[in-house]
Amino acid sequence: QKEVEQDPGPLSVPEGAIVSLNCTYSNSAFQYFMWYRQYSRKGPELLMYTYSSGNKEDGRFTAQVDKSSKYISLFIRDSQPSDSATYLCAMSAFGNQFYFGTGTSLTVIP
Amino acid sequence: NAGVTQTPKFQVLKTGQSMTLQCAQDMNHEYMSWYRQDPGMGLRLIHYSVGAGITDQGEVPNGYNVSRSTTEDFPLRLLSAAPSQTSVYFCASSYEQGRKLFFGSGTQLSVL
Numbered sequence: 630q631k632e633v634e635q636d637p638g639p640l641s642v643p644e645g646a647i648v649s650l651n652c653t654y655s656n657s658a659f660q661y662f663m664w665y666r667q668y669s670r671k672g673p674e675l676l677m678y679t680y681s682s683g684n685k686e687d688g689r690f691t692a693q694v695d696k697s698s699k700y701i702s703l704f705i706r707d708s709q710p711s712d713s714a715t716y717l718c719a720m721s722a723f724g725n726q727f728y729f730g731t732g733t734s735l736t737v738i739p
Numbered sequence: 740n741a742g743v744t745q746t747p748k749f750q751v752l753k754t755g756q757s758m759t760l761q762c763a764q765d766m767n768h769e770y771m772s773w774y775r776q777d778p779g780m781g782l783r784l785i786h787y788s789v790g791a792g793i794t795d796q797g798e799v800p801n802g803y804n805v806s807r808s809t810t811e812d813f814p815l816r817l818l819s820a821a822p823s824q825t826s827v828y829f830c831a832s833s834y835e836q837g838r839k840l841f842f843g844s845g846t847q848l849s850v851l
Binding site for chain 1: 743772779780781782784787797829835836837838839840841842843844845847
Protein backbone atom coordinates (compact mmCIF):
# COMPACT_ATOMS: atom_id res chain seq x y z
CA GLN A 630 0.00 0.00 0.00
CA LYS A 631 1.30 3.44 -0.94
CA GLU A 632 1.81 5.97 1.83
CA VAL A 633 -0.28 8.53 -0.07
CA GLU A 634 -3.06 7.89 -2.58
CA GLN A 635 -4.38 10.51 -4.95
CA ASP A 636 -6.84 10.11 -7.81
CA PRO A 637 -4.94 11.13 -10.97
CA GLY A 638 -8.05 12.36 -12.78
CA PRO A 639 -8.08 14.02 -15.21
CA LEU A 640 -10.70 16.39 -13.85
CA SER A 641 -12.46 18.83 -16.17
CA VAL A 642 -14.83 21.52 -14.85
CA PRO A 643 -16.51 24.67 -16.21
CA GLU A 644 -15.24 28.06 -15.13
CA GLY A 645 -16.77 29.16 -11.85
CA ALA A 646 -17.27 25.62 -10.51
CA ILE A 647 -16.15 24.46 -7.09
CA VAL A 648 -13.35 21.93 -7.36
CA SER A 649 -12.63 19.28 -4.75
CA LEU A 650 -9.29 17.47 -4.74
CA ASN A 651 -8.51 14.72 -2.26
CA CYS A 652 -5.79 12.49 -0.89
CA THR A 653 -5.80 9.64 1.57
CA TYR A 654 -2.85 8.41 3.58
CA SER A 655 -1.93 5.51 5.79
CA ASN A 656 0.70 6.86 8.21
CA SER A 657 -0.86 8.30 11.36
CA ALA A 658 2.45 10.05 12.20
CA PHE A 659 1.99 12.63 9.44
CA GLN A 660 1.60 16.12 10.91
CA TYR A 661 2.37 18.49 8.06
CA PHE A 662 0.14 18.61 4.99
CA MET A 663 0.80 20.52 1.81
CA TRP A 664 -0.80 21.14 -1.54
CA TYR A 665 1.29 22.05 -4.55
CA ARG A 666 0.24 23.40 -7.92
CA GLN A 667 2.36 22.44 -10.89
CA TYR A 668 1.96 24.02 -14.30
CA SER A 669 3.23 22.14 -17.32
CA ARG A 670 7.03 22.11 -17.51
CA LYS A 671 7.35 24.05 -14.25
CA GLY A 672 8.36 23.18 -10.69
CA PRO A 673 5.74 22.46 -8.00
CA GLU A 674 4.62 25.65 -6.27
CA LEU A 675 3.56 25.50 -2.62
CA LEU A 676 -0.10 26.48 -2.47
CA MET A 677 -1.31 25.55 1.00
CA TYR A 678 0.41 24.37 4.17
CA THR A 679 -1.41 22.97 7.20
CA TYR A 680 -0.17 21.64 10.50
CA SER A 681 -2.24 18.88 12.12
CA SER A 682 -6.04 18.82 11.70
CA GLY A 683 -8.44 21.55 10.71
CA ASN A 684 -9.13 23.99 7.92
CA LYS A 685 -7.07 26.72 6.36
CA GLU A 686 -8.37 29.28 3.91
CA ASP A 687 -6.43 31.49 1.51
CA GLY A 688 -8.49 33.43 -0.97
CA ARG A 689 -10.34 30.97 -3.21
CA PHE A 690 -8.48 28.00 -1.75
CA THR A 691 -9.41 25.99 1.34
CA ALA A 692 -7.38 23.08 2.69
CA GLN A 693 -8.96 20.58 5.07
CA VAL A 694 -7.27 17.89 7.11
CA ASP A 695 -9.17 15.08 8.83
CA LYS A 696 -6.57 13.06 10.72
CA SER A 697 -9.15 10.67 12.15
CA SER A 698 -10.05 9.57 8.62
CA LYS A 699 -6.53 10.09 7.21
CA TYR A 700 -8.02 12.27 4.50
CA ILE A 701 -7.07 15.69 3.17
CA SER A 702 -8.87 17.93 0.71
CA LEU A 703 -8.27 21.06 -1.31
CA PHE A 704 -11.27 23.11 -2.42
CA ILE A 705 -11.05 25.72 -5.13
CA ARG A 706 -13.98 28.15 -5.29
CA ASP A 707 -14.92 30.11 -8.41
CA SER A 708 -12.40 28.15 -10.47
CA GLN A 709 -10.59 30.02 -13.23
CA PRO A 710 -8.86 28.81 -16.42
CA SER A 711 -5.60 29.87 -14.77
CA ASP A 712 -6.22 27.16 -12.15
CA SER A 713 -5.66 24.52 -14.85
CA ALA A 714 -2.65 22.57 -13.60
CA THR A 715 -1.67 19.40 -11.81
CA TYR A 716 -2.25 19.47 -8.06
CA LEU A 717 -0.01 17.41 -5.78
CA CYS A 718 -0.67 16.61 -2.17
CA ALA A 719 2.28 16.06 0.14
CA MET A 720 2.70 15.19 3.79
CA SER A 721 5.38 14.51 6.33
CA ALA A 722 6.19 13.87 9.93
CA PHE A 723 8.66 16.17 11.71
CA GLY A 724 12.22 15.21 10.94
CA ASN A 725 11.15 12.77 8.30
CA GLN A 726 10.77 12.49 4.56
CA PHE A 727 8.04 14.03 2.47
CA TYR A 728 5.53 11.77 0.76
CA PHE A 729 3.74 12.89 -2.36
CA GLY A 730 0.61 11.89 -4.19
CA THR A 731 0.98 11.28 -7.92
CA GLY A 732 -1.04 14.41 -8.73
CA THR A 733 -4.48 15.25 -10.10
CA SER A 734 -4.69 16.96 -13.47
CA LEU A 735 -7.30 19.75 -13.51
CA THR A 736 -8.65 21.62 -16.53
CA VAL A 737 -11.00 24.57 -16.07
CA ILE A 738 -12.94 25.23 -19.25
CA PRO A 739 -13.82 28.88 -20.03
CA ASN B 740 14.39 36.75 -3.91
CA ALA B 741 15.78 33.81 -5.96
CA GLY B 742 14.68 30.84 -3.77
CA VAL B 743 15.89 27.54 -5.26
CA THR B 744 17.87 27.87 -8.49
CA GLN B 745 18.61 24.93 -10.78
CA THR B 746 20.88 24.79 -13.80
CA PRO B 747 20.76 23.78 -16.57
CA LYS B 748 17.06 23.83 -17.54
CA PHE B 749 17.56 21.32 -20.36
CA GLN B 750 20.28 18.77 -21.07
CA VAL B 751 20.80 16.01 -23.59
CA LEU B 752 23.39 13.34 -22.86
CA LYS B 753 24.66 10.26 -24.59
CA THR B 754 24.67 6.94 -22.74
CA GLY B 755 27.74 6.70 -20.55
CA GLN B 756 28.40 10.42 -20.25
CA SER B 757 28.58 12.06 -16.85
CA MET B 758 27.29 15.43 -15.75
CA THR B 759 26.39 17.52 -12.72
CA LEU B 760 23.04 19.18 -12.11
CA GLN B 761 23.48 22.30 -10.03
CA CYS B 762 21.20 23.44 -7.22
CA ALA B 763 21.56 26.52 -5.03
CA GLN B 764 19.25 28.10 -2.47
CA ASP B 765 19.49 31.48 -0.77
CA MET B 766 17.02 30.87 2.07
CA ASN B 767 19.56 29.44 4.52
CA HIS B 768 17.70 26.11 4.50
CA GLU B 769 19.35 23.18 6.22
CA TYR B 770 17.42 20.51 4.34
CA MET B 771 17.96 20.00 0.61
CA SER B 772 16.87 17.18 -1.64
CA TRP B 773 16.71 15.89 -5.18
CA TYR B 774 13.66 14.33 -6.80
CA ARG B 775 12.95 12.88 -10.18
CA GLN B 776 9.49 13.10 -11.70
CA ASP B 777 8.28 10.57 -14.22
CA PRO B 778 4.80 10.23 -15.76
CA GLY B 779 2.50 8.15 -13.60
CA MET B 780 5.11 7.71 -10.88
CA GLY B 781 5.04 11.06 -9.16
CA LEU B 782 8.02 12.54 -7.36
CA ARG B 783 10.63 10.09 -6.16
CA LEU B 784 13.37 11.05 -3.73
CA ILE B 785 16.91 10.43 -4.97
CA HIS B 786 19.18 11.87 -2.25
CA TYR B 787 18.80 14.36 0.53
CA SER B 788 20.89 16.34 3.00
CA VAL B 789 20.02 17.67 6.46
CA GLY B 790 23.03 19.98 6.58
CA ALA B 791 26.50 20.67 5.21
CA GLY B 792 28.57 17.50 5.19
CA ILE B 793 25.57 15.20 5.74
CA THR B 794 23.86 13.31 2.93
CA ASP B 795 21.69 10.23 2.72
CA GLN B 796 19.97 8.08 0.14
CA GLY B 797 16.34 8.30 -0.83
CA GLU B 798 14.10 5.90 -2.71
CA VAL B 799 16.03 5.77 -6.02
CA PRO B 800 19.72 6.59 -5.39
CA ASN B 801 21.43 4.21 -7.82
CA GLY B 802 23.44 5.95 -10.54
CA TYR B 803 23.51 9.27 -8.69
CA ASN B 804 25.97 10.88 -6.33
CA VAL B 805 25.69 13.97 -4.11
CA SER B 806 27.79 16.03 -1.77
CA ARG B 807 27.03 19.04 0.42
CA SER B 808 30.06 21.20 1.14
CA THR B 809 28.07 24.39 1.84
CA THR B 810 24.60 25.20 3.14
CA GLU B 811 23.69 26.86 -0.17
CA ASP B 812 24.70 24.23 -2.75
CA PHE B 813 23.64 20.65 -3.36
CA PRO B 814 24.83 19.30 -6.73
CA LEU B 815 23.60 16.01 -8.18
CA ARG B 816 26.07 13.97 -10.24
CA LEU B 817 25.15 11.40 -12.82
CA LEU B 818 28.08 9.03 -12.93
CA SER B 819 27.40 7.20 -16.21
CA ALA B 820 24.13 8.27 -17.79
CA ALA B 821 21.61 5.64 -18.86
CA PRO B 822 18.36 6.03 -20.86
CA SER B 823 16.44 5.07 -17.69
CA GLN B 824 17.64 8.35 -16.18
CA THR B 825 15.67 10.37 -18.71
CA SER B 826 13.42 12.39 -16.46
CA VAL B 827 12.68 15.80 -15.00
CA TYR B 828 14.80 16.53 -11.95
CA PHE B 829 13.80 18.86 -9.15
CA CYS B 830 15.84 20.24 -6.32
CA ALA B 831 13.92 21.24 -3.20
CA SER B 832 14.81 22.78 0.14
CA SER B 833 13.22 23.27 3.52
CA TYR B 834 14.12 25.05 6.75
CA GLU B 835 13.81 21.72 8.55
CA GLN B 836 13.23 18.20 7.31
CA GLY B 837 9.49 17.58 7.21
CA ARG B 838 8.45 21.26 7.06
CA LYS B 839 7.47 23.42 4.05
CA LEU B 840 9.33 22.27 0.96
CA PHE B 841 10.23 24.69 -1.82
CA PHE B 842 11.10 23.52 -5.32
CA GLY B 843 13.33 24.76 -8.08
CA SER B 844 12.09 25.06 -11.66
CA GLY B 845 13.54 21.72 -12.76
CA THR B 846 16.02 20.24 -15.22
CA GLN B 847 14.68 18.23 -18.13
CA LEU B 848 17.24 15.54 -18.91
CA SER B 849 17.25 13.26 -21.94
CA VAL B 850 19.71 10.39 -22.23
CA LEU B 851 20.05 8.94 -25.72
